[in-house]
Amino acid sequence: MKQSLRFQQKNILTFILVLVFLWSLRVIDWKEPLLHPGGGTTFLQIMEAMIQPDxxxxxxxxxxxxxxxxxxxxxxxxxxxxxxxxxxxxxxxxxxxxxxxxxxxxxxxxxxxxxxxxxxxxxxxxxxxxxxxxxxxxxxxxxxxxxxxxxxxxxxxxxxxxxxxxxxxxxxxxxxxxxxxxxxxxxxxxxxxxxxxxxxxxxxxxxxxxxxxxxxxxxxxxxxxxxxxxxxxxxxxxxxxxxxxxxxxxxxxxxxxxxxxxxxxxxxxxxxxxxxxxxxxxxxxxxxxxxxxxxFFTLFTDENGQYAKKFFLSLLGIGEETPAFFSAKSWLHILQLSYDTLMMSIIAIGIATIVMLITVVPAARNVANGKLTMNRSPFHRVSFLLIRASYILSRAVPELIWAMMIIFIFQPGILPGAVALALHNFGILGKLCAEVIEDLDERPIRHLSSSGASHAQILLYGVLPSVLPKFLSFILYRWEVIMRTTIVVGFVGAGGLGQQFKLSMSYFHYSDITLIILCYLLLVWLADFLSELSRKAAK
Amino acid sequence: METSQNIIELKDVSVSFDGKIALSSLSLLIKKGERIALIGPSGAGKSTLLNVLSLSNVSGTGTIRIDGQPPSFYRNRKVRAKKIGVIRQQFDLVNALPVVHNVLAGKLADWSLFKSLLSLVIPQEKEIAEYALSRVGLVHKISEQTGSLSGGEQQRVALARLLVQQPEVILADEPVASLDPARAEDVLDILTKLVQEEKQTLITSLHSVDYAKKYFTRVIGLREGGMIFDLPVDQLTDRHLKDLYKLRETRE
CATH class of the missing domain: 1.10.3720.10 (MetI-like)
Known part of the structure; x- marks a missing residue:
């Protein structure tokens, strides 16, 4: 029994992770329209502009x-x-x-x-x-x-x-x-x-x-x-x-x-x-x-010193009657936002993973040239180039810039942030995971192929078992990075802690900032801890 | 009487790791200028004995005197470096540094931090390195990256470093284990020749009985942490060796 549990550990973990992703989707209000009324047109304009930059x-x-x-x-x-x-x-x-x-x-x-x-x-x-x-x-x-x-x-x-x-x-x-x-x-x-x-x-x-x-x-x-x-x-x-x-x-x-x-x-x-x-x-x-x-030394003038001192004191809530971190109401609000932010990161890595899984097989060089599957066609070559190009574009544009464009298309909320993060990360994940497939030992796969297995069977028996653990570890690692970045996409209005951070900053509510950073650090720490835990379980 | 003075005295030295005995109550006298080969099957305690002698193993019991002084006398790294030098397999060198710095590392005990930093830019006392390298026949490789040298050459660089360090006792732990026979003979040949010229004492652990017979004056056979024999090399017989290496069928 114990033996089989140990054997099933990876599958159970994968199952749990899929459930968590599905759960996170509940945060989004699906009844409201997701796109701006003119979102579709804007999207087309942005894409059109890509082909003809100024x-x-x-x-x-x-x-x-x-x-x-x-x-x-x-x-x-x-x-x-x-x-x-x-x-x-x-x-x-x-x-x-x-x-x-x-x-x-x-x-x-x-x-x-x-x-x-x-x-x-x-x-x-x-x-x-x-x-x-x-x-x-x-x-x-x-x-x-x-x-x-x-x-x-x-x-x-x-x-x-x-x-x-x-x-x-x-x-x-x-x-x-x-x-x-x-x-x-x-x-x-x-x-x-x-x-x-x-x-x-x-x-x-x-x-x-x-x-x-x-x-x-x-x-x-x-x-x-x-x-x-x-x-x-x-x-x-x-x-x-x-x-x-x-x-x-x-x-x-x-x-x-x-x-x-x-x-x-x-x-x-x-x-x-x-x-x-x-x-x-x-x-x-x-x-x-x-x-x-x-x-460098102009940084340390008296005037700057006074200003910086005032800023750091207000971060500590000095001079305020009830600093945010002593107010239960603020805590509740920020914790709610933290939860949203956590969900945003999960949706983001979920979407990035799905897109990666769909595209990764044709994106591997040894699949494209038919070495791995013993099947060569010009179609493979074309899809390889297209997918690889999309990977390069995806990771070359930083999350924040994706987010700046996305908020023209989507209604404000968690989703645009998650989509922006996913857009930047699927290219990174795709590249890393395609390289895993490229490093596969080809002999067992050829053997499967020569014993008459179909493409799907080769994928199921030959490819997936050997690459999934590595995929999982990359996915978890990227999730840690995404967690750190969630706050950033919020700055431009894509929801979560970051949006509140920017608001509090503009209203000079500096003790709010301290509370937000505190919760953000907790989230980052939680993500590191959970991902470390899952990685150990997957070993 | 200078030459017959005991430079190393061990009395009832025992060492054990995790309850397993590595050396059991070993006593040993070594005179200045001796060239001793330690032989015996794997796990006999040869490396442990060398670690004890290099004073890097402090977990044992018994008395150790090096040149009449207890180990505590050598706690100062500079004093220790002048007395004892160590050479192991060929992985002792920093591959990313040019040969000259690896050789001059033998001088680090004498140099201030400033001088050693300066030397990484402009090699200091370069003539010492040149002389040492010329004695091992590698002076033409002085500015090459150490990692690009062959195994035998690297081991000769390590010898040049010992020449610069000039310790009175040299402890060599399997110095030729990863070399082919021709390179191994070459390194042992240089090592024993230099030791004689510098009037140093040499203690080497070896896998090969032939090398022990050819290059050393005294052979000590170790097995399961105990001494099986301790003989001048001319008294060593095949019978001794058979005893040393035979497989024991039952234990206790």
Missing amino acids: LSPDILLLALDSAWVTITYAVAGMTIAIVIAVVFGVLASGVLQSSQKPFSTLSKSFFRAFLGFLRAIHELVWALLFVAAFGLTPYSAILAIAIPYGGILGRIFADMLSDVEKEPIQALLSTGASKWQLLFYGYFPLVKANMISYTMYRFECAVRSSAVMSFVGLGGLGYQIQLSLDDLNYEEVWTFVLFLMAIVMVIDGWSSQWRSRLTKPSSRFSLLSFFVSFALVIGSWMYLYIREHAS
Whole structure:
């Protein structure tokens, strides 16, 4: 009995997850119309504009300028993030601490928790908070990138440092090296390639974040997209979106070239890349200093200090009669919104999963060329290209920008937020899962095929059992990310905690903000915990 | 009498992990300049003995004296590094660093943090590394990435590091286990030659009895944590070896 329960664990888990998804759909009011009266027309207009973006010189020049600003903020943010990540990553890995047991474990968990806190809050939330505290200075954007990215990078650095091969470290210890010497002669050289590779990947994400976050009014591609959307000028919107996609692709290409050469010693490309990144860092900070007159130290003027102090005090509810976090009514309201937000994330991952499952098989290269199914047709080739193109578009456009467009089409509520999140995530899920299929061992499948199994049977007996566990783990992982992002799509009016956050921000109800962030952190923590739990159950 | 002084004295040393005995009340005297091979079947306690001697195993009982001093005397890493050096299988090097830094790592005990950081940019005391590498025949590979070297070459880099470190005792744990016979002989040949030139004491664990006979002065046979024999190499007979490696049919 126990044996069979263990055997069924995966199926039970899948069943539960499907039920949860169906349950979440109840939150949406299906009786009301879901679309705006003119939603369909708007949708067509947006799609039409995609094919004919505005390519007038003015707009192109503006796009180029905004793109440079976006890159500058991303580079400057990453510079600070790397400093945070190296310092706290080393501390969280415990390689410098003395080996005294209780102290070293305690300090390790302390710094790990600190890094966890840094990455728990989405960069856009930081951006809004910093704009409220420091005003519209580039540093609001830079710090908003630096903090969560420092947290993510630091966490990964810490893991890399504690996972290094032990033999070289022991050998260095026996030569009498100190802890600091071990760090520079052992740990850092051992993880250098992985560190650069992961930092490059994160830089790519930072450019996207930087573009998006400028919608709060900071200058950059996101801001331009917001302005053009306000003018209902969809042709311009697509120009800026295409620019964003182009930058991200260039960086992606560069970083994958660099990464593939990292393991090879003394590659000229690596050296060149190193100098290019160095020049980017110097150039970005110079630009900030000269063009935007934004010296880092102007942040710390008296006036700014007073303003920031007032902001943080009001976050704590000081000077308010009943701060929101002491009022039962506010709690009830925010908890209701938290529940809605949770449901939004579940609907989003549900939709993304369904679309992914429908499209993923023809999207795998080994299915398209007939290697896996022993069946080749031009139809496969075409559907492969179409689906892959839709994946690229899906993940190249950030959630927030999808949401900005979607709210023109759908009635306000949970659904537009969920759809926007799903739109961005099905491409990511599709790519990851298609790669799982591409990595399948082909021999058992060929065997099934040669023993006369039909396509459906091959899928059922050969493909699904071996890929489903990996799919599940990707789906859960993306759900964690979606949970962090739900608040963001709310900013543009797509419901949930984010919408309330933006409202409270505009009414200067800062103690509401504290309560919302508290609930948001709880949700993020809950999502991480549940997903970890399910992943363990699926093993 | 300098040469006949005992550099290592072990008395009744026992070590056990999770209730399993790894070394049982072992006593041993080692004179300066001896070249000792530890042989015996897998799990005999060879690595444990080397760990005890390198003072990285503190869980045992018994007395240990290295050059007349108790282990606590060597708690300072710099003092320890001058007395004891360790070489293991070829995974001891940091592959991502150029050869020169791996060799100069033997100097880390003497260098300040600042000097060791500077050296990663401009190699300090490079002539020491060059001289050490020339003695193992690898001076032409000084600026190459360590990871791109062959297994035998990497092991010679590790030897060059020991030359820079200049400990009085060298503990080698299966130093040639992952090398083919030609490379293994090459490494052992260099190792034993250098040890003689530097008047160091060498204690090596080995799988091969032939190498033990060829390169060492004294052979110690270990089995299940106990010493089966401890003989000058010329007194070792096939009978001893048969005893050491025979499969025991029943245990207790």
